Amino acid sequence: MRDEAPRAVTAICRSLQEQIVHGLLQPSGQLPSERKLSELFNTTRITLREALGQLESQGLIYREDRRGWFVSPPRIAYNPLVRSHFHAMVQEQGRTPATEVLSARLVPAAADICARLGLPGLSGVIQIRRARRIDGRLVLYVEHYLNPSYFPGILYYDLTRSLTELYASEYGIHYGRVRFDMVPTALHPEAATTLRTAPGSPALRITRLNRDQHERIIDCDVEYWRHDAIHVCVEVPE
Template structure:
């Protein structure tokens, strides 16, 4: 009988929290009140509350940080497997509004290492671009790109605020982007990046590094994207070679 009552209390708490999430009492990305305060508000024990919270976490509605408490999950963005999409294209495909704030923009000579990476002559002109990318106003990514201006000279004059770099290269510069060599690694956010992304210094981030090619094989740009780990995932199809 006691187990039945306990189960009913968990179910009722789960329904109350689910309803609060549905009504936007706790917006996406927000932190829930502490367990003690939340249990008092709902009139249940902390053990009952934790079981209800755990059920919501299993449904990917909440996530728990061991040091910071319970958070409402954000909409998670990620590339479809084997498809090269821009940040803006990913966002729009999910019904989200992409935004880009230009933090730094400068035409300069390529450094020796950049020239080697991009297969251009040292001191060739490049556009050094750094932007903060948002989804529906939420900071998600710090995006840095070094673009070969010999391939896209018009880019030096185009304002890239709230614009897709890929789409601008294709529509305004006549380049067709064909593929990207892309790697992802985990890291801890440095203080400057953490401030931009509205996370704690040292919080986990995912760093994507790319080399992007045109359809004629020319290297167009080298990019580095730092994503909040709670707002991005990377997917890929992996194949084993056929052995004869």
């Protein structure tokens, strides 16, 4: 009896994986409810959820709170060596990007942000929080921290557009050197709520520290990607 549950989990995983691979379950398509899947596989909800959790960890399916389970669409290729921005990167891969501004304001800078931007303690920074979609699916929660000295009046602009383009067109500022830090992480509650998933869900955190053409540190971005939405791909030239 002890071996029945693991065997059932394996069988469910294999069956759903085959359906996805052969195109019978389409990318972004919704799976039947857990109740219906339990009946289909003649198993308990506990066993079914273990199987679904394993498929989610593999990036084959994902869950949205109060909506259910879905088949993961293809990942976006992300090359940090290519100078681009979210909308251009997504469009170049034949997908549809969208950006929503969650908040934009001047806030007291946390100690780690002061350290990253080279600001003294108790400094103010411009914080812009945004949610980003690919083909309608929420995949990215990002916090931008800008040194206000370089971007007066930026809060009055349309912040759904590319900040890269906004910096260039309105402030004559272009990105120079960029430092990337990438680590697997778990979504904190604010990011998880924005992405309609559970706190603690796996994610990839990408932190970018950006300098301009004059070597000034101008801003810092902290991105939280759903782990099944992105594929980091780097080709180093000879």
